[in-house]
Amino acid sequence: MSIEVGSKLQGKVTGITNFGAFVELPDGRTGLVHISEVADNYVKDIHDHLKVGDIVEVKVLNVEEDGKIGLSIRKAKDQSERPDRPQRPRRDHRSNERNERQSRESFEQKLAKFLRDSDERLASLRRATESKRGGRGARRG
Structure with missing residues (x-):
């Protein structure tokens, strides 16, 4: 089974470090979910979100030539599952005028x-x- 960038897979968390979690994929290979890719919000302690043995859905971000696989849990979620992010406020035209002056x-x-x-x-x-x-x-x- 070939792992392609962009595919969504289910995997099992096999190890947790302070920088991320290792997830075993269905074909037996292991990939890394960096701590920044665990949740949509800031993750101070990864143990608050994951534990060894959890089954998680991951999206393949990249596959390096040396065999390293980059994974993401937060990007594997559908847009409907993600919490609504607040829209950035539009720039005020008056501030643009001030910058022009x-x-x-x-x-x-x-x-x-x-x-x-x-x-x-x-x-x-x-x-x-x-x-x-x-x-x-x-x-x-």
């Missing part, structure tokens, strides 16, 4: 603003460090 500012204007801010910061830094060293005319002992 900022990009219209010329390079020279941006550079002048940067130099002004930099000079102010250096001046305040110099004042703070000179007072700690005893000022300009302090004698060293």
